[in-house]
Amino acid sequence: xxxxxxxxxxxxxxxxxxxxxxxxxxxxxxxxxxxxxxxxxxxxxxxxxxxxxxxxxxxxxxxxxxxxxxxxxxxxxxxxxxxxxxxxxxxxxxxxxxxxxxxxxxxxxxxxxxxxxxxxxxxxxx
Amino acid sequence: xxxxxxxxxxxxxxxxxxxxxxxxxxxxxxxxxxxxxxxxxxxxxxxxxxxxxxxxxxxxxxxxxxxxxxxxxxxxxxxxxxxxxxxxxxxxxxxxxxxxxxxxxxxxxxxxxxxxxxxxxxxxxxxxxxxxxxxxxxxxxxxxxxxxxxxxxxxxxxxxxxxxxxxxxxxxxxxxxxxx
Numbered sequence: 001x002x003x004x005x006x007x008x009x010x011x012x013x014x015x016x017x018x019x020x021x022x023x024x025x026x027x028x029x030x031x032x033x034x035x036x037x038x039x040x041x042x043x044x045x046x047x048x049x050x051x052x053x054x055x056x057x058x059x060x061x062x063x064x065x066x067x068x069x070x071x072x073x074x075x076x077x078x079x080x081x082x083x084x085x086x087x088x089x090x091x092x093x094x095x096x097x098x099x100x101x102x103x104x105x106x107x108x109x110x111x112x113x114x115x116x117x118x119x120x121x122x123x124x125x126x
Numbered sequence: 127x128x129x130x131x132x133x134x135x136x137x138x139x140x141x142x143x144x145x146x147x148x149x150x151x152x153x154x155x156x157x158x159x160x161x162x163x164x165x166x167x168x169x170x171x172x173x174x175x176x177x178x179x180x181x182x183x184x185x186x187x188x189x190x191x192x193x194x195x196x197x198x199x200x201x202x203x204x205x206x207x208x209x210x211x212x213x214x215x216x217x218x219x220x221x222x223x224x225x226x227x228x229x230x231x232x233x234x235x236x237x238x239x240x241x242x243x244x245x246x247x248x249x250x251x252x253x254x255x256x257x258x259x260x261x262x263x264x265x266x267x268x269x270x271x272x273x274x275x276x277x278x279x280x281x282x283x284x285x286x287x288x289x290x291x292x293x294x295x296x297x298x299x300x301x302x303x304x305x306x
Binding site for chain 1: 209210211212213214215216219220222224225226227228229255256283284285287
């Protein structure tokens with residue numbers, strides 16, 4: 001798979017999140033679209049991915065794992081609950097969806113072919 | 127305390143995309159009020175000379191019209207700096223360092239001189255690494271008055287968790303066992 005680095009050639013997506021967290025990278029080939037999101041600290045059970053037609057919704061619930069008797073001295077991480085929506089191509093149907101979480105990197109792979117329908121993509125840990 | 131948590135600037139990777147090249151033609155000075163085409167004014171006149179004032183220049187197209195599409199460059203997802211949290215309690219300090227997509231084998235953690243030092247080398251071939259390729263260093267100073275006597279580190283879901291136990295302050299009571 002060769003990522004397309006020329007954004008002008010990609011008619012792909014429009015992101016509708018109000019914040020830049022999590023960082024998301026989109027790459028496209030002739031048959032697939034791959035979405036990579038950096039979600040360090042989030043477990044599989046914290047994430048929810050839904051694909052409704054051409055809208056991919058990614059949300060996460062924060063679980064810091066810090067004991068209660070600790071107080072913050074420095075906070076440089078961008079954490080917290082988030083919800084981001086990524087608008088995919090409107091005239092393309094998606095199938096053969098796959099997602100996995102590894103070392104805080106969520107990778108979602110969509111294939112362009114069959115008619116789109118409401119589906120929830122399971123996340124499996126590899 | 128925020129000052130004590132000092133982070134050394136990581137060595138920026140060499141990115142071909144940020145290389146600058148000097149323009150071959152001289153810059154266009156037509157937008158300036160003062161015409162210096164015949165050369166600079168006499169040196170003594172600098173005292174009363176007002177500074178050249180630039181006219182209102184039109185914004186370049188990229189700034190005037192917001193882009194409808196997000197940047198899809200692969201480097202857009204890479205973090206140039208390592209994000210971390212420092213948490214403190216009476217018995218321990220806790221560091222949470224984000225290393226998404228990084229192989230923990232590439233990180234070296236050390237403790238010395240009242241500081242925790244992390245060295246990380248991300249190879250160019252690292253796939254889906256959330257940290258920019260190159261060598262990174264992170265130093266977190268520990269506050270005065272504590273002498274860490276134990277260090278515990280674990281890596282889970284792209285977060286390096288470092289716990290530094292504090293030595294007990296004040297006198298320590300030692301039980302004397304009678305043997306006779």
